[in-house]
Amino acid sequence: MMSTTSSKVTSDHLRRHAYLYVRQSSLQQVHDHRESTARQYDLKRRASALGWSTEQIVVIDEDLGLSGASAVERSGFQRLVAEVGLGRVGLVMGLEVSRLARNSSDWHRLLEICALAETLILDEDGVYDPSHFNDRLLLGLKGTMSEAELHVLRARLLGGQLNKARRGELWMRPPIGLVIDRAGRLTLDPDAQIQSTVRLLFDTFRRMGSALEVVRHFAREGVLWPRRGRAEQVVFGPLDHSRVLGILHNPRYAGAFVYGRTRQRKVIIAGQARFRRIPRADWKVFLPNTHPGYISWEEFETTQATLLANAHAYGHDRRRSPAREGVALLQGLVICGRCGTRMTVRYSQRGGHLSPDYLCQRRGIESAQPICQTIPGTGLDDAVAQVVLEAVTPAALEVALEVFDELRARKAEVDRLRRAQVERAREEAELAQRQFMLVRPEHRLVADSLEQQWNAKLARLAEVEEEYRRTTIIDGREVTADERARIHGLAGDLPRVWRDPRTPMRERKRMLRLLIEDVTLRRDSAIQIQIRWKGGATTTLERPLPLAAYDLRRTPAAIIETIRALTTEQTDRQVADTLNGRGLRSGTGEPFHRLVIRHIRKAYGIPSLAEHLRNAGWLTAPEIAIQLGVHQATAKRFAREGVLRAQRADDADQILFAPPTGPLPRGHAGKRFRDRRRYPQCVSRVRKELQYEA
Numbered sequence: 001m002m003s004t005t006s007s008k009v010t011s012d013h014l015r016r017h018a019y020l021y022v023r024q025s026s027l028q029q030v031h032d033h034r035e036s037t038a039r040q041y042d043l044k045r046r047a048s049a050l051g052w053s054t055e056q057i058v059v060i061d062e063d064l065g066l067s068g069a070s071a072v073e074r075s076g077f078q079r080l081v082a083e084v085g086l087g088r089v090g091l092v093m094g095l096e097v098s099r100l101a102r103n104s105s106d107w108h109r110l111l112e113i114c115a116l117a118e119t120l121i122l123d124e125d126g127v128y129d130p131s132h133f134n135d136r137l138l139l140g141l142k143g144t145m146s147e148a149e150l151h152v153l154r155a156r157l158l159g160g161q162l163n164k165a166r167r168g169e170l171w172m173r174p175p176i177g178l179v180i181d182r183a184g185r186l187t188l189d190p191d192a193q194i195q196s197t198v199r200l201l202f203d204t205f206r207r208m209g210s211a212l213e214v215v216r217h218f219a220r221e222g223v224l225w226p227r228r229g230r231a232e233q234v235v236f237g238p239l240d241h242s243r244v245l246g247i248l249h250n251p252r253y254a255g256a257f258v259y260g261r262t263r264q265r266k267v268i269i270a271g272q273a274r275f276r277r278i279p280r281a282d283w284k285v286f287l288p289n290t291h292p293g294y295i296s297w298e299e300f301e302t303t304q305a306t307l308l309a310n311a312h313a314y315g316h317d318r319r320r321s322p323a324r325e326g327v328a329l330l331q332g333l334v335i336c337g338r339c340g341t342r343m344t345v346r347y348s349q350r351g352g353h354l355s356p357d358y359l360c361q362r363r364g365i366e367s368a369q370p371i372c373q374t375i376p377g378t379g380l381d382d383a384v385a386q387v388v389l390e391a392v393t394p395a396a397l398e399v400a401l402e403v404f405d406e407l408r409a410r411k412a413e414v415d416r417l418r419r420a421q422v423e424r425a426r427e428e429a430e431l432a433q434r435q436f437m438l439v440r441p442e443h444r445l446v447a448d449s450l451e452q453q454w455n456a457k458l459a460r461l462a463e464v465e466e467e468y469r470r471t472t473i474i475d476g477r478e479v480t481a482d483e484r485a486r487i488h489g490l491a492g493d494l495p496r497v498w499r500d501p502r503t504p505m506r507e508r509k510r511m512l513r514l515l516i517e518d519v520t521l522r523r524d525s526a527i528q529i530q531i532r533w534k535g536g537a538t539t540t541l542e543r544p545l546p547l548a549a550y551d552l553r554r555t556p557a558a559i560i561e562t563i564r565a566l567t568t569e570q571t572d573r574q575v576a577d578t579l580n581g582r583g584l585r586s587g588t589g590e591p592f593h594r595l596v597i598r599h600i601r602k603a604y605g606i607p608s609l610a611e612h613l614r615n616a617g618w619l620t621a622p623e624i625a626i627q628l629g630v631h632q633a634t635a636k637r638f639a640r641e642g643v644l645r646a647q648r649a650d651d652a653d654q655i656l657f658a659p660p661t662g663p664l665p666r667g668h669a670g671k672r673f674r675d676r677r678r679y680p681q682c683v684s685r686v687r688k689e690l691q692y693e694a
Contacts, residue, residue, distance in 0.1 A: 008129050009050050009091075013120060016090030018047040021080055022061035023068060023099050030064050037064075040095045046122060047093060068102040069150065077101070085113050093122045097139070098146040107143035111136060165259035165285045175250055176226055177294065186252075186291040193420035194226045194234065200413060201225075201239075201247060202295050209306055209510060211244040221414045222471055224421060236421070248307060254300035255293030260284030325506050328356035329381035330519050333512075336360035337522025337530070338372050345377075356381070358521060373523045376546045380527065383541055385508075387531060388515060389495050418468050425464040429457040555587040555600060563597060564606050571609050572597040573651045594651055610649035610656065618647075618656040628664055638665055 022040045024030045030037065047057050063076040071077050077100070083089050092114065094100045101107040114121060115130040121139065122128075128135040164170040174180060177198035179189050189195050200223065204214045218225065224236035225243065251258045260283050263276055280286070288297055295303070324331060326345065334343040343358045358380070360372035432454040439447045497503060498511075520530040529541040559579065566575045576592040586596055601608060607615070621632045624644065628635060636655065639646035643665045645658035 008120060008127050012118070013090035014051045014056075016056075016088055016119075017083075018050075018052040018057045018091040018093060019080055019083065019089050020044060020047070020057060020059045020093045021063075021076065021100055022059060023063045023074075023076070024065060025067050027065040036095075040099065043093045043095065043122070043124075047091060050091070050122075050127070052091065068098060068100070070103060071101065071106045077106070081110060081113060084110070084117055084119050087117050089117070089119050091120045091122055091127075096123050096146075097142040098149070101143070102146050102150045104143055104147050107146070108140065111139055111143075162259070162284060165257075168257045168285075168287050168290050170259060175247070175252055176228060178252060178291075188292050188294075191226075191234070193417065193424060196413065196417055196420065197223065197226060198247075198253075198294055200417060201244065202253070202299075203413075205244075205248060205303065205306075206299070209513075210310060211248060211307070212241060214244050215239055215241050221418075222467060223414065223417050236424075245307070248303055251297075251300060252291075253294045254297045255289050255291055256297060256300075257287040257290040258283055258285065324509070325504070326356065327354050327505055328358070328377055329385060329505075329508060329512065330358070330377065331356075331509065333516060333518050334358050335518050335520045336372055337520045337528060339363060341372075343375075343521065373521075375521050375523055375527060379543060379546070380521070380529065383529065383543055384512075384516075384519060384531065385498065387539060387541065388512060389498060391515065418471060422461075422464050422468050425457070425461040429454070429461045432457040553587045559584055559586075560600065560604055560606075563600055564604075567601065567606055567609055568612050569609065571648070571651050572601070608650065610654060613647065613649055613656045617659050618649075619659065621655055621657070624657040624660075627660070628666075630666075 020040070020043055022037065024033065024037060041059070044054075044057050044059070048054065060076040060080055063074045066074050068074070071081075080089075080092065084092065092100075092110075097107065100110065111121075111130045113119075115136065118129075118131060120127055120129055128139055130136045130139060161170060171180075174186055177189050177194055178186055181187050189198075201214060201218075204217050205211065208214060208217065217223075218239040223239075225239035226234050226236050229235045247253065251261075261277060263278050326347065328345040328347070331345050335341070336343050339360060341360060341362055343360045344362075346357045346359055347354045348357065349355070356377035358375045358377050360374075363369070364371040432450070436447065436450040436454045439450055441447070498508065515534055517532045517534055520528075520532070522528040523545070526545060527543040529543060531539040531541070533539070562579065562584075563575055566578055570578065572594045575597050576594055579592045584592070586592055590596075600606070619627070621635055625632045625635045628638075630638075635644065635657065636646070638644040639655065639657065644660060646655050647658075648654070649656040
């Protein structure tokens with residue numbers, strides 16, 4: 001039998017405060033259900049009747065408009081629990097248990113603290129002491145029923161909502177580009193500018209294959225994205241990446257009605273509930289082709305596959321990634337032939353140009369081991385590109401012409417959207433003018449405000465017109481017939497288009513991904529390349545291993561043999577002149593000179609011309625002079641006069657003489673210098689004397 005109220009309230013309770021907790025679940029209930037709020041405030045009289053003075057009664061009503069399903073966001077309930085735990089509260093009042101908490105964990109935690117602090121609980125039915133078993137049992141039962149009531153109400157509402165969704169009749173706010181007509185059917189927005197902008201987004205993604213590229217295209221072309229503001233007013237602003245992803249993932253743009261695409265988690269982070277997407281097989285309602293859409297369901301599935309492949313670039317395995325601007329042609333497509341993981345790209349400067357290398361390094365990074373393999377990509381990319389060009393060349397002309405027409409249509413669409421922005425700004429200015437002209441003269445304050453709005457709209461119109469004029473000038477003139485014929489001629493040669501430096505690397509990669517699924521590389525005695533085409537067919541190539549750094553600077557073997565043959569007849573300087581005259585270059589790409597030839601001879605053991613002659617028995621000037629019994633100058637004179645056979649043996653004026661055959665030449669007896677003069681001496685030998693007189 002429950003104890004009476006008078007026996008439960010003691011003097012110790014009366015010395016402490018009485019706290020009244022007031023709460024409604026939503027702001028609508030606060031506004032509409034005012035009688036329930038008044039009944040909660042009226043509990044102060046119950047506390048006064050039990051002996052608490054007016055000064056001792058504290059009202060906590062800061063949680064009005066908040067749900068009782070959780071105590072995370074209810075600061076008033078948290079303050080109440082803290083005051084009870086500090087022993088400052090003798091009585092906790094609430095109209096019913098559901099006012100305090102609709103969560104069993106929060107409710108029982110409050111009961112535990114009240115029992116330890118000897119705090120009473122009062123509701124519309126009576127006073128309870130949580131430290132007494134019977135009272136605590138009854139309070140626990142009331143808390144369980146309150147939570148069950150919330151569950152039943154929620155299940156009833158969700159059941160009706162789900163039943164209506166299964167018929168496709170559940171109202172949900174349509175996304176931008178779709179509206180509900182007067183008959184209650186979902187249809188395309190009749191606003192031509194909004195409809196064209198949404199179509200441009202899907203066309204751009206279909207062409208670029210990346211949500212980020214869609215944002216960049218809109219920003220580059222100056223196209224604004226529509227949004228619905230307050231009172232369904234449409235405003236235009238810059239397009240951001242998250243909005244593009246939301247639109248591309250929304251199946252309503254494909255004409256499908258979907259319910260249950262996301263599921264809310266109970267975890268609250270930073271004051272917000274967390275949502276997660278669930279697989280399509282777990283969607284509660286999926287009704288395709290229920291209303292007009294901007295794309296077909298097949299294109300929607302293709303878009304989801306593209307987005308998933310792009311997202312893999314940021315996942316753990318990084319199996320694929322979207323085409324980017326780097327010079328690595330196979331970026332995002334290469335798989336290691338040893339361990340099967342995706343290979344990454346590293347760039348380095350070689351010869352003043354960026355050169356890609358494909359690395360398999362993920363497992364090496366994770367386990368602190370050497371990387372699996374590294375393969376230079378320059379020659380590799382060229383080999384794969386050549387295979388692709390040979391595969392698509394027969395259909396190059398037709399594809400290129402379609403691309404040309406698409407570029408023209410794309411430019412016309414962007415220009416039409418820009419003109420639509422100008423027309424909308426002009427309509428808003430005219431509307432502001434009409435509103436100003438219709439105001440009555442005695443309403444000066446209203447007229448001043450409308451005049452300011454009119455001036456703002458006119459300024460906005462001038463700004464939009466100037467922006468349209470500027471972008472039109474930047475886009476340039478239309479393509480002439482002559483230029484179009486040249487473009488057609490260029491389109492017929494896909495390899496030339498592919499190698500054209502004006503073709504962006506990102507576009508080459510996108511063309512490659514239309515044909516190739518992935519490329520597997522393995523480095524052994526040679527580089528094995530396996531190309532897997534769309535559809536499953538494979539092509540295998542083999543490339544030689546790249547040369548080492550010293551091999552890249554090594555002089556070709558054919559030139560070495562040429563030097564070996566020339567040195568039997570020419571000096572180092574003469575050999576260099578001969579090679580340069582033939583247009584040959586050293587391993588470093590520089591012209592030959594005497595020291596380069598000398599270095600090559602020393603490196604490969606090639607004898608010089610002097611060594612060749614000495615090995616053949618030729619004599620130096622001192623040796624031939626001793627043999628002839630003449631001076632070296634006389635021997636050289638014999639060589640100049642043809643008496644002896646001699647040859648310049650190096651670039652330092654060394655002369656070697658062929659071994660003499662037959663009778664040796666002899667030198668004539670020498671004469672004194674004065675006897676060898678041809679003409680008599682003209683100067684008198686008599687010394688001139690000068691006499692001086694005394």
